[in-house]
Amino acid sequence: MNSSGWLKSGGDASLMDVHRSIPVRGQGSKLRRAFAFFGPGYLVAVGYMDPGNWATSLAGGSQFGYLLLSVALLSNIMAIVLQSLCARLAVASGRDLAQACRDAFPRPVAYMLWLFAEIAIIATDIAEVIGTAIGLNLIFGIPLEIGVLITALDVFLILYLQKLGFRFLEAFVIGLLGVITACFAIQIAMADPNWGEVIRGFAPTTEIVTNPNMLYLALGILGATVMPHNLYLHSGIVQTRNYGDSVEEKREAIKFATIDSTVALMFALLINASILILAAAAFHANGHTAVAELGDAHNLLSPVLGYAIAPTLFGIALLCCGLNSTVTATLAGQIVMEGFLHIRLAAWVRRLITRGIAIIPAAAVTIFYGDGGTAELLILTQVVLSLQLSFAVFPLVMFTSDKRKMGVFVAPLWLRAFAWLIAIVIGALNIKLLVDFVL
Template sequence: MDVFVRKPPAGWRQDRGEASLTDVHRSVDVQGSKPGWRRAVAFVGPGYLVAVGYMDPGNWATSIAGGSKFGYTLLVVALMSNIMAVVLQALCARLAIGSGRDLAQACRDSFPKPVALTLWAMAEIAIIATDIAEVIGTAIGLNLIFGIPLEIGVLITALDVFLILYLQRLGFRWVEALIITLLGVIAICFTIQIALADPDWGAVIRGFAPTTQIVTNPEMLYLALGILGATVMPHNLYLHSGIVQTRAYGESLPEKRQALKYATIDSTVALTFALLINAAILILAAATFNKTGQTDVAELGEAHKLIGPLLGLAIAPTLFGIALLCCGINSTVTATLAGQIVMEGFLKIKLAPWLRRLITRAIAIVPAAAVTIWYGDSGTARLLILTQVVLSLQLSFAVFPLVMFTADKAKMGALVAPRWLAIFAWLIAIVIAALNIKLLFDFVIGG
């Protein structure tokens, strides 16, 4: 008897199998909304989950260190990172909508198994580095607001799994609502702090101008790559390509084109908002610490202690702590989803969300707890910045496959990236790789 074997779609080595995040796949109806602003609003959400990556506690550490040491100079890095992120996240939406795959599934279905497993390992390392930053940042936030010791705060962060499970049970829109609400709180906190800091706006504007000093100064390059790693985070590429598919946008080409347009608008607006927050962290550090000659502030706890006297208002440290805690909570939600997408996409292993969360959080808690117990605040600051540089080094392993897939007409069909976009994306990928090679070279020569 003949056995019918279904061939994989053109351009792919194997069939996709189950959809990304099956429990919430196509769970948000957008078909009932008429084209226009109502349809656009229905697509709002995934971009803000991605934007959280700009504001995780590791980003605070690199931005505060960069702002206190080099003033407003590294603002141009935040701007360039944001431009890169807008392009790459738009490609993530294109990949998801055009191929029906998230980035992890696309890697699994395109590359030989050893290559796919290597990319999976790299993605897991990136997620662990992200989780370490979240563990430490949330613990510091709990310490700053409630006085909870760092060691206990690190352990408390494991309990966030229950918050995530509860929200997922209510529906994916509730997850998005929590993220957007907390982002609003963060924005309010920084708006007040920036107003109190009264930065030199002329110097701020000049800080967005490119300078060769960033490349020639190894210490500045290290912090610049930390900011890049904290901004264009590898797990965000996997995350966006999965959560875009929570929208039930239809299967026809016109519906997919419209979905791509609205998803790109959502991510671009959200990332522009994130740039303002990201720049605000650096501006606050430059206007308070660098301005007063305190150029070695990197610990979040130290920044919290100094910011009140420098700004002359008792509420400033509280706002700092609240914003940091909100960042930590937000980041834990998005890292959980990214971890689920990576594991299911690469390995086709489905774990209960609570089990997946506890595994990744346990792996992150061990080094975070060890550092906080043995070294205290100074150790956590160094670990935070190191995690961001690790993320930057991992970035190419996600960026190059993403650009390859979206530029391949056999894989993408009618939604293949236009030639100009593909060229721009390749340029971004090469720049990221070159900067990382430069960083490694400086590290080896310096070591």
């Protein structure tokens, strides 16, 4: 072990082609420097509202009304803490989470963690393939089987955006998030929820623990919210900012990056809560308590709300979510492969490999089992993601709690205690989710 606390010294910079490409130093006022950090948090927020989240939120809202809003809030608080640790690790050590694992653990352990990270990215990609295919089906009537194959074309979108520059990539994602927000704002206005019950829904209730069905859905929402690939992603894209090397500059970078991700994740909570509120107001209140499939929700929206445009808005929002998740999963895949293995692939090659692996099970299930099969596969991807999560969370908390690795930027005691509590809770919930799934 060298004097820095890492087994190996750091190698190449994370996301070499865009590393430190966005200027922060010399940006004049503090407000301008803070604005330079605006962006990565929204790329991270995308992972908290992917199609897998939609399925669990729809099921929770239709079955139990507004009661599970407290779980969405709790999940979001966990996410805010973990993403702040990602920014801290990146700025303090100059490593993304994949590089940190490679430099801190023996090679067999690092390879095992790489494999788990790749499985998580493939599971995320399967959810995106299904979500995008369903979105295309809902808006344009394209059969699911063809929609699944069309999703392979997103590689050209990624190539084009990366050619324009990282700021354009962020602007594209933020623009689509704006469309999603507008779609849900209109749908919720149509659904006219009981706002008193909405507010009460954010207060935890013991019924969540005592009711086995509610607990299972609550675990699903928790499992679907914090994504393993997001932890790798954030620790890489924070380093696109050229924040300087002094202690003061790094301290400021950690602060601004944390503000960026916290605001963006509150935005993600708004979207996830909107899906749950829409399901509660449109379905639960009208006696439709078993809506868990995206297609069912789409078909019921028009007759329940009485507006022909409602299902179209739902489909547009879903399609935007699928496209956004594509961008972030590609970046996460690049960070994981380069960080763990030192293998640098062109973005389009990496994208085609991941998307090709994801399309095979998605296409097979769609062809042989239809809509019902895709809903089952969507839930399975969330279980897989839940099980991978601890293998990213525990190393992250370990590194940011270690003064030898982090120096003066080690997480303060209160943050370390909170982070360890979150890691243990996530681990326990995942074991419970696995037991339930097997039984």
